[in-house]
Each structure stands twice: as C-alpha cells, then as structure tokens.
Amino acid sequence: MTRIAVLGAGKVGEALLAGLLSSGRSADDLMFTERYPERAAQLTEQYGVSSVGVAEAAKRADVLVVAVKPQDIDPLLVELNELITTRTLVVSMCAGLPTQLYERCLPAGVPVVRVMPNTPMLVGEAMSAVSAGTHATEEHLTLVEEMLGSVGKVVKLPEAQQDAVTALSGSGPAYFFYLVEAMIDAGILLGLPRAVAEQLIIQSAVGASTMLARTGQHPVTLREAVTSPGGTTINAIRELEKHGVRAALLAAIEAARDRSVELGKAHEED
Numbered sequence: 001m002t003r004i005a006v007l008g009a010g011k012v013g014e015a016l017l018a019g020l021l022s023s024g025r026s027a028d029d030l031m032f033t034e035r036y037p038e039r040a041a042q043l044t045e046q047y048g049v050s051s052v053g054v055a056e057a058a059k060r061a062d063v064l065v066v067a068v069k070p071q072d073i074d075p076l077l078v079e080l081n082e083l084i085t086t087r088t089l090v091v092s093m094c095a096g097l098p099t100q101l102y103e104r105c106l107p108a109g110v111p112v113v114r115v116m117p118n119t120p121m122l123v124g125e126a127m128s129a130v131s132a133g134t135h136a137t138e139e140h141l142t143l144v145e146e147m148l149g150s151v152g153k154v155v156k157l158p159e160a161q162q163d164a165v166t167a168l169s170g171s172g173p174a175y176f177f178y179l180v181e182a183m184i185d186a187g188i189l190l191g192l193p194r195a196v197a198e199q200l201i202i203q204s205a206v207g208a209s210t211m212l213a214r215t216g217q218h219p220v221t222l223r224e225a226v227t228s229p230g231g232t233t234i235n236a237i238r239e240l241e242k243h244g245v246r247a248a249l250l251a252a253i254e255a256a257r258d259r260s261v262e263l264g265k266a267h268e269e270d
C-alpha cells in the first residue's frame, strides 16, 4: 500500500485525509505535518492519523502531498530538498505554483504532479485536475488519479490550463456558497424565517446539482423547463440580466485566473 503524507493539514489537507479514510484507506498508511500542536492533536484524535515532522514524512512516505498556502512554499522546499530522493512522488495542491518551481528547488529528477482539487473532497465530491511535471510518468499520474478518484472526480489536463482550473473549480465551491448565501438573504427580505429560507435554498441547490449531474441535460434546458411564459422565473431572470450577473461571473472568474497566474509568477526564477 502506498504511504501518503499530507504536508500542511489545513482545510484542503484535512479534506484529503478525511476523504482518503472514508474511501477505505487505513490510517496507518497516512500521516500529516502540522505546525500547531493543538491542531495536530485534534486531527489525530478525530481521524486516528499520526502527526509527524517533515523529516519523518519524507523518510516514511512514498507520496508527499503539499497542501500549504502558496506563500509558505519556499521554506518547505528548502527543507524537503535535503530530505527527499527521486523515489518520492511530490504532489502539489498549491494554487498557482508550477511544477517547474518544485523541479528547480528539489533534487534533479524528482517526479512532481500538480493538482487543483476543491473542498467538496471532504464529502467525497471533489473535482480535481491533474497535470504531470517533467519527470512524472504515466504510473505516477495513475497513482494520483487513483488517490483523488477515491475522493471525487478527476480530469487530466496540460499544466498550461491549471490557472483556469484554479479559477473555475478550485474556487468554484465558494461561488456557489456565495450564491446560496445571497438567496437565503432574499428569503429573509421576503419575510421568511432564516431556518426556513436556509432549508428551502440548500435543498434547491442539492436538487439542482443532482439534476445537472444525473440527467446529463444542458443547464439551459433545465432552466428553460422552469421558465414559463409570463411566469415568475422569467421576471427574476430579467433582473439577473439587468444587474449583469453573467458578466460579473465572467469577470470574477477571470480575476481569479489572473491571481493564480500572479501567484505562479511570484515564484518564477529571477
């Protein structure tokens, strides 16, 4: 069994650990590193997975999953450079960081796979995109696809598309949460109790996403089916169009893509 160490057990690192465990992986094959002892203790208690130092993770694990914030990567790479060999597969989940950064800072020939996951990993519904670095083989990609396939869906893409993926599905759940939050506010505005508004909107979101996933029908077809002539929905759609909601989404996702590019540039060689 492949031993996996998650470096940086924050939101994404925890979601991966939780997802891997619920897909049947043994806690004995997993480990994590975490800077705060209280958080480490809480995660070990909750998941039964050991907290280790970076040196021990590098020694014991076959796969190191890097899940620290992009701005924390430099000291970690300096540390790892002394500890790993080409036998270790490095999987980066950091937004915007190119595989080339790892290849430059780690021992020559270390295989690196770049992944952009998202937080629904916590419930086994992640959308992850994987891209191979220069030294990653098909077997490495297959291993990462299998690992992430146990916590959601996976696509394989050229690395040049990762900034777009980061903006679209990496940050994507946040846009849906934002929409749900705004719709709950609308319920409050219309005088519904908060708990009722929440129930109505959350179940509508679950229902709509299940229809999208299960029917295979285009979102336009599904929306048209609830937009009857002279009805209530078309009045709402007119307001959404009037307020430029579609254009706002396009601009927002483009801004997220630009930030991902910027994060990568900050680590380009001088």
Ligand SMILES: NC(=O)c1ccc[n+]([C@@H]2O[C@H](COP(=O)([O-])OP(=O)(O)OC[C@H]3O[C@@H](n4cnc5c(N)ncnc54)[C@H](OP(=O)(O)O)[C@@H]3O)[C@@H](O)[C@H]2O)c1
Pocket (backbone or CB within 6 Å): 007, 008, 009, 010, 011, 012, 013, 033, 034, 035, 036, 054, 066, 067, 068, 069, 070, 072, 075, 076, 093, 094, 095, 096, 116, 117, 118, 119, 170, 171
């Ligand atoms: N959140 C998302 O939806 C999402 C989606 C896709 C990808 N990502 C990527 O996933 C990565 C993690 O994001 P996140 O939201 O999970 O961030 P986060 O909650 O801040 O988690 C990062 C964790 O790494 C720890 N850390 C930093 N340096 C470390 C080191 N040298 N050794 C051990 N632990 C270290 C941090 O500790 P401290 O608390 O001490 O800083 C923190 O617990 C980011 O690179 C992000 O771009 C995030």
